[in-house]
Amino acid sequence: MSLKYDCVVIGSGNAGSSAALSAIEHGCKRVLVVEKAPVEWAGGNGYFTAGAYRTTHTGLADLLPIVTNVSSEQADKIDMDPYTREDFVGDVMRLSGGRSDPKLVDAVVDNSRDAVRWLADKVKVPFIFSFHRQAYQVGGRQKFWGGLVLSCENGGIGLMESHHKALKEAGVEIWFESPATELLSKDGVITGVVVNRKGHERVEIESPAVILAAGGFEANTEMRKKHLGQEWANAKVRGTPYNTGDGFTLASTLRPKLTPDWSGCHSTAWDFNTSSTAGSRLHTNTYTKSGYPLGLMLNSAGLRFVDEGEDYRNYTYAKFGREILRQPAGYAFQVYDSKVLGMLRKEEYGDGVVRKIFADSIEELAEKLHQEEGLEDTKAFVESISKFNEAVVAHRTENPSLKWDPAVKDGMSTESSRLSLSPPKSNWALPLDEKPFMAVKITCGITFTFGGLAIDPETGNVISEETGKIIEGLFCTGEMVGGLFYGNYPGGSGLTAGTVFGRKAGKAAAKLMKM
Ligand SMILES: Cc1cc2nc3c(=O)[nH]c(=O)nc-3n(C[C@H](O)[C@H](O)[C@H](O)COP(=O)(O)OP(=O)(O)OC[C@H]3O[C@@H](n4cnc5c(N)ncnc54)[C@H](O)[C@@H]3O)c2cc1C
Structure with a gap:
């Protein structure tokens, strides 16, 4: 035909x-x-x-x-x-x-x-x-x-x-x-x-x-492993399961010129409790968890691993999926306190959208995450947040005129002459000190290559x-x-x-x- x-x-x-x-x-x-x-x-x-x-x-x-x-x-x-x-x-x-x-x-x-x-x-x-x-x-x-x-x-x-x-x-x-x-x-x-x-x-x-x-x-696990690295077998597909690299195979017979970044991709913080092989036609983009400039991200060892306030969210979100995948066990926790809960987007953090763990203290939150969600080191988790809070207060003391403002890079950070964190939080740093505290478990969602x-x-x-x-x-x-x-x-x-x-x-x- x-x-x-x-x-x-x-x-x-x-x-x-x-x-x-x-x-x-x-x-x-x-x-x-x-x-x-x-x-x-x-x-x-x-x-x-x-x-x-x-x-x-x-x-x-x-x-x-x-x-x-x-x-x-x-x-x-x-x-x-x-x-x-x-x-x-x-x-x-x-x-x-x-x-x-x-x-x-x-x-x-x-x-x-x-x-x-x-x-x-x-x-x-x-x-x-x-x-x-x-x-x-x-x-x-x-x-x-x-x-x-x-x-x-x-x-x-x-x-x-x-x-x-x-x-x-x-x-x-x-x-x-x-x-x-x-x-x-x-x-x-x-x-x-x-x-x-x-x-x-x-x-x-x-x-x-x-x-x-x-x-x-x-959406092709073998190609992900080959080009992006073995660990990408564990990334969750955020969208269609049909983007499996067919176009490249089709074109290969005509020997097209290939250009990088073959080891790079767009990947984000993504709800841990989702399918690995495809996004949801019903929930689509709501599994994204992009509130981190308002809070912190800690891995299963209880340690922070990125500067959550490095830049506006839409300049960092596409590279942070990779950082989450690199963490032990390939997952992490976002943590927020009551000051910012109302500012998190309902589509991503609303009731029934994501599993949320609440507690009245950081210690209690750590224990719940340990019992239910795979946090390995509760002591390190509590210490990380405590050190973060101290660093924020030290910075504020030295910079009393700065005002917290999520719509600009406000310079409210963890870096002062007295204290410094690695990694820092460069903007929008608020102490996590008001209950209730909330955590969600995230992993890496791959968007496209x-x-x-x-x-x-x-x-x-x-x-x-x-x-x-x-x-x-x-x-x-x-x-x-x-x-x-x-x-x-x-x-x-x-x-x-x-x-x-x-x-x-x-x-x-x-x-x-x-x-
Ligand atoms: C959850 C999520 C949120 C996103 N949000 C945004 C956003 O807000 N803004 C933005 O700019 N980008 C966003 N992106 C990225 C954006 O989706 C892509 O950049 C864009 O849609 C790619 O368009 P495309 O037409 O190349 O691919 P697609 O829209 O994926 O279309 C490719 C099509 O090719 C088909 N196909 C594959 N193989 C074959 C074959 N052998 N024969 C015939 N058909 C085939 C597939 O089934 C698919 O339908 C997001 C992606 C995801 C997954």
Whole structure:
């Protein structure tokens, strides 16, 4: 059985959906998306997201027209600094230690604002301001922090519903339960793809353009062990179980150029009591435990192991999963006191969302964690918190004018001329001294992998290892693109990058049809 399409997209997540719609917009008539997962798992990792998009903007007035959750009275009470191209480029580069490919970064950053406009106008993505994730109420005003302000109503569920509705309206077909199994080419030029279509054995599809958007290898234990290290067998998959690195296997026959960071990935603090192999379609992103700037993290030996206040949460959360995995037994505890309990996000810490252990003293908390949750050293746990409290008080005594403020890097730390901790807590350090105390048990959740294919930043064309030139007809977007993120990641950049390169790939694919 052989069929003809103008463009075939492999993977129906945010990146693939953006690519397919862009291909139609630029003139393709017949566009097919093939998707390995069944329809119940539609949307790839995109479905599991908070729908957070990082974009440059010039401030509140710039973005107000595309959000749906702000009245004019509310708008008067919002403080939102502009997020410039220098800010965005600087954030990606800073977090990658200067290793990100500058051309890829420029492409993402320079097209981010237009990508968001396109998503709002053409895909009808219901953007909202992310009050609950990226702002704190301070002095009666909503203060945004960390450069990231947009998310989607109903998170990734709302995002992917919009994408798939837009594809349907544009006449794009999606075949579920239909993994791509082989790329077809002649003389190094793409001619089509082979798909195991549901209910059929093997379908050969002719197409001058194939766009790879099949995600990374985060859900493939063997590939994780090989590229990230043995211990990554124990990481829990935060999203779809279908991102098993197929796209790389498919592309390998054409010898694409691979780019790092193959030993790097995005991973976060994640509820310990969850499935290892996939996220939950019901609870999606709520298993994330991102409240740590308001508290402490201690391992099973009762010791702190990261600077919880090193930076705004969305600049540290994607690297702390790895740190948790490195701890003895691969788990840890987040600890909070009553001063901050009301500030923890309900979606992540609400009743019934996560198992919470309460106690009226740190000693009692330690004992409960020992009896029920695997804390090995209660004495060290109590001592760590006691030393932390002393260090906070010493710093305050030397810096009486500083004010605790979660919306800025407030400098409230553990470091003074008298006391110093290793690791320190550099911002938002409050003593844990008011009962009740609360702990939750966390482990490492893997989000997506950073290594991938080298692409032309203008067209999304995959680059050949052999020639250093493009492989004609083969494009790539989303998690499969390498060279963009190394070691760490500024929150909300993955969706933006997927849409930016998806749009470029769709546009370039349409040109092949016209030739
Ligand atoms: C819990 C969670 C929260 C997140 N929150 C955010 C956020 O708020 N903001 C942000 O920017 N990023 C976020 N991310 C990261 C974000 O999801 C990814 O960067 C982005 O969705 C990747 O898009 P993609 O289209 O490349 O991959 P996906 O959306 O995962 O799509 C890949 C698709 O390819 C399919 N596929 C795989 N193999 C084949 C094959 N052989 N044939 C056909 N199809 C195949 C898969 O089934 C899947 O549907 C989050 C991720 C998770 C897991």
